[in-house]
Amino acid sequence: MAKPDLADFARADAVLCPSRRVFLAGATSLTAALMMPRVASAAGARDPRLVVVILRGALDGLSAVPPIGDPTYESLRPDIAIKQAGPKPALPLDGMFALNPALAKVHGMVKRGEALVVHAAATGYRERSHFDGQDALENGTSAKSLDTGWLNRAMAELPTAGRAVPARGLGIGATVPLILRGPAPVVSWIPPKLDAAKEDTIDRLAALYAARDPELSRAFEAGVEIDRMANAGGAMQSATPGVKRLQAGFVSLAQGAARLMASSEGPRVAALSYDGWDTHVKEGSSDGRLAGLLGALDLALDTLRTGLGDAWKETAVIVVTEFGRTARENGADGTDHGTGTVAFLLGGAVKGGRVIADWPGLKEAQLLDGRDLAPTTDLRAVLKGVLADHLGLSAAVLRDKVFPGSENVAPHAGLIV
Amino acid sequence: MATDADFHRDAGALVALTRFGLGARPGDMRRIASDPRGAVLAELTAPNVALLPDPYLVSAADSSRHYQERKALRQLLTGRKVREKRNVVIETMVADGRLPKELVQKAALLLQEKSAKKPAGAEAMADPDMGGSMAASPMAGDDMAGDMDGRAPGKAGKKGKPGRTGLDDPDAPAIPTQPMDDEAAARFVRTRNADIGFVERLVSFWGDHLTVSTKGGGYIRWVAGAYDREAIRPHVLGRFEDMLLASARHSAMLHYLDNQASIGPNSEAAKRNGKGLNENYARELLELHTVGAGAGYTQADVIELAKALTGWRVEKGYKADNLEQFDFAPRAHEPGERTVMGKRYPEGGAEQGEAILRDLARHPATAARLARRLAVAFVADEPPPALVQRLERTFRDTQGDLREVAAALVSADEAWDAPRAKMRSPQEFVFASIRLVGRQPRAERLIEALNALGQPMWGASQPKGYSIVGRDWIAPDAQTNRLDFAVDLARDHADDIDPNALAEDVLGAAMSDETRTAVKRAGSREQAFALLVMSPEMQRR
Structure with a gap:
């Protein structure tokens, strides 16, 4: 078996990214750890792939996977609850839960037994700062200071027997997200553009200028308008150009990950980030911004499935976010920072077709601090379960090295086929 | 809180x-x-x-030498006919042992083969390396301008890459690279290292006031950074008139505003080749660098100043010790006394122009103009009049001591009280x-x-x-x-x-x-x- 040629990485980069426009790039990123494939002598052994998708900004789990069977749900969210009937009805999973109508392809995967939902989940972090929350999600503890990621530490603990030796000192692209920082070597790849984050930043900056600086506000609004017209030029489809661009951004990242990981010599572990989930204002759960984001995510996850081809059978994809949002909608048709939310597990290696939830309920007294969906599943249990059964890490390693301080969080068994 | x-x-x-x-x-x-x-x-x-x-930055003189060597080497290594003047460069490089003789011979052979294969005149077309981005340069006779328009650092001529020719020779000397990126990088590093950066802001201000621009052609790209370091920085906390003179004598400015090409109509040089006066620099000196439009000068003053500055030029000979260094040329200088803004300057050589420049630098209109520009640049688009007056007074009282003027700016309460x-x-x-x-x-x-x-x-x-x-x-x-x-x-x-x-x-x-x-x-x-x-x-x- 030939040694993995790292030049392939550079080539893949060039192929995937023919028109890389550094200047307009943003925060969405893909990073792959160089956990190498099993070598040929281990033929017949599994060659598992793991993809972690981080949704930055805090996904509203109650809009992504609405608890339609909970009698309190619609009353908490008169304007943004996902309806069971109407032009865009929820996609039912069981009597209690349904999927957001924008997640049609994920719905198909659940029905085929290739995907599952974990609801009312949260990391060990209990404050409501995005930055600290994302740090906790990525470093796998509730300590802010730990500057390596759980996924990297998991890589570093994998037995190297039977695997090509990973090369060291590689770095392509700009920066590595915390989840993949640490002793194991990683590379990163930046896609041509990331409109999701940009659109949201534009909105926020426009609001700041409107409040503080009328002169800059006028100039900026006019500039944004010009950009939108320029981008809309030629695209006469019914879908708004914003949605098209959003989808293209998400999908190109998933395509990149799938292509690299499907290759016999490519990396086996990757982390993707999608930004823009912080829906404080005009959430648009079924036909606005969040629906657009979920639709793009739906397409991206399906792109992973199709792009990985045969390797999908050996793949597990974990979709996580730093925390959830308030159970009640706020005064601006949005939701504020909360706690419990959803995670998704997808892939041919996943024992899917179900929702895993110890449902806490949505009544006032059942909410955490009277406002958030109470977390009943520790996200680390899910992550530990996947790392144990999919990648073969021992309980001791998971407890001591990968998720220090998680003695009381047992790996969730039975998630992997 | x-x-x-x-x-x-x-x-x-x-x-x-x-x-x-x-x-x-x-x-x-x-x-x-x-x-x-x-x-x-x-x-x-x-x-x-x-x-x-x-340590990575080179002087304007060295850059100028590199510039000429690069032109000659590219021509040689791409197998084109080396132009007359550049043969001097090639010969010198061979004599210095920096260019293997065999390489030059190979180039000559290649050129013979090429001209045997196709009709004359087609050679530029058949040379993709010299076409493309190079063709974008509008500068006639400046065939390597395109590698760095600052837009997409093309690195077309990076070391060891002579291009698609028969001469991809490991012994070929590295083609000198244009230093713009290095100059900019050094500025960016300084930008982050400066404690407060007031002096760096002053460097930007004065460099911009006496601007030389890469838009002025390929050669300026090789020396614009050096111009800042050689003509602007040494005087940013010195006297304005010294800065003005350093600028006037610098290769970058002499090329950018064409004084290099200005010849006294009655000078010896004009009698021989019939070329004449170029007013460009003189006009900008009055209008932009010193007294400013509205100070009462006329077209006649522009011409008189231009005449006084004829002969202010740099030596261009590649083999000269003082390549691209200021070298007053008496034979291009317009004879006679000059009158600029009402003042008479007796016949003379370079000292005639120097006297005028020093007077312009000390002119009250210059003090007023620079005071206002400083206040606008640092404080507000509509600066407090009291501040402008204070700076103007300091400029005049100190004969343009720029450190004193800068200190006056910082000492003025008006400069601190203006809204951000x-x-x-x-x-x-x-x-x-x-x-x-x-x-x-x-x-x-x-x-x-x-x-x-x-x-x-x-x-x-x-x-x-x-x-x-x-x-x-x-x-x-x-x-x-x-x-x-x-x-x-x-x-x-x-x-x-x-x-x-x-x-x-x-x-x-x-x-x-x-x-x-x-x-x-x-x-x-x-x-x-x-x-x-x-x-x-x-x-x-």
Whole structure:
């Protein structure tokens, strides 16, 4: 078996990214750890792939996977609850839960037994700062200071027997997200553009200028308008150009990950980030911004499935976010920072077709601090379960090295086929 | 919560760092909080603070030699017929042992083969390496201008890559590269290292006032950075008239405003080749560099000044010891006495022009004009008249001692009391932004950003330099382009940054509640950092 040629990485980069426009790039990123494939002598052994998708900004789990069977749900969210009937009805999973109508392809995967939902989940972090929350999600503890990621530490603990030796000192692209920082070597790849984050930043900056600086506000609004017209030029489809661009951004990242990981010599572990989930204002759960984001995510996850081809059978994809949002909608048709939310597990290696939830309920007294969906599943249990059964890490390693301080969080068994 | 006392202390430090300096880095506000004005003034007396020694930067003279060698080598290595003057370069390089003789012979053979294969005149077409980007250069006879228009650092002629020719020879000497990227990179490093950066801002101001621009052609790209280091920086805290003279004698300026090509109509040189006067430099000297339009000079004064400056030129011979160094040429100098703005200057050589330039530099109209420009550039688009008067008086009283003028600016209360409303220019914005991050951003990124934002290093489109009026930089696409830069910078650097702490650190109590909230509520570190960089407090100073 030939040694993995790292030049392939550079080539893949060039192929995937023919028109890389550094200047307009943003925060969405893909990073792959160089956990190498099993070598040929281990033929017949599994060659598992793991993809972690981080949704930055805090996904509203109650809009992504609405608890339609909970009698309190619609009353908490008169304007943004996902309806069971109407032009865009929820996609039912069981009597209690349904999927957001924008997640049609994920719905198909659940029905085929290739995907599952974990609801009312949260990391060990209990404050409501995005930055600290994302740090906790990525470093796998509730300590802010730990500057390596759980996924990297998991890589570093994998037995190297039977695997090509990973090369060291590689770095392509700009920066590595915390989840993949640490002793194991990683590379990163930046896609041509990331409109999701940009659109949201534009909105926020426009609001700041409107409040503080009328002169800059006028100039900026006019500039944004010009950009939108320029981008809309030629695209006469019914879908708004914003949605098209959003989808293209998400999908190109998933395509990149799938292509690299499907290759016999490519990396086996990757982390993707999608930004823009912080829906404080005009959430648009079924036909606005969040629906657009979920639709793009739906397409991206399906792109992973199709792009990985045969390797999908050996793949597990974990979709996580730093925390959830308030159970009640706020005064601006949005939701504020909360706690419990959803995670998704997808892939041919996943024992899917179900929702895993110890449902806490949505009544006032059942909410955490009277406002958030109470977390009943520790996200680390899910992550530990996947790392144990999919990648073969021992309980001791998971407890001591990968998720220090998680003695009381047992790996969730039975998630992997 | 911020108290009034916090606010005043922070506001003083913020003005020191942003109005006079390059922008606050983490920790800077605290460092100078006890005496912001003293900290700014102290920078003016720090030893050698205006100089930029850097082992990777070369002098204008060396760059000029490289420029000529590059032209000759490219021609040789791409198998074209080496032009007459460049043969001198090739011969010298062979004689010095820097160019193997065999290589030159191979080149000659290749050229024979080529001309045997195709009709004459087709050779340029058949040479893809010299076409393409090179063809974009409008400069006639300047066939290597295209490799760096600052836009996409093409690196077309990087070492060891002679191009698709029969001469991809391992023994071929490296083609000298144009130093613009290195010059810019050194500036960017200094930008982050400067304690406050008042002197660097002064360097930008004076370099822009006496601008030379890469838009003036390929050669300027090789020496614009050196011009700043050789003509501007040594005098930024010295006398204006010395700076003006250093500029007038520098190869970059002599080429940029064409004085090199100006010949006295009655000089010896004119009698031989019939060429004549070029008024370009003389006009800009009066209109832009010194007294300014409206000071009462006429077209006759322009011509008289141009005549006085004939013979001010650089030696261009490749083999000369003083290549591209100032070398007054008596045979090109217009004989006779001159009268400029009512004053008569007796017949003479270079000292005639020098006397006029010194008088122009000391002219009251010059003092008034520079005082106003300084106040506009540093303080406000409509500066307080009292401040302008104070600077004008200092300029006149000290015969243009620029350190004294700079100190007067910082000492004036009007300069501190003006509202923080002046829009940052793109360079000021980019420089302030990179002072927020933990690592030196890649120079190519910054060069690219400054291009997109319309203020490339040494790239003014006209001799008057870039606008010093902040308002002029407010435009729809300008603001969205700034956001692109901010988002890009955030992606590379926000990971190591706590945006809330950084915002408090560099803006302190001067931060608005709206900005604080926007940063705090951002959906990611990247977004928080981008919003901080784009906040009104960072856009204005």
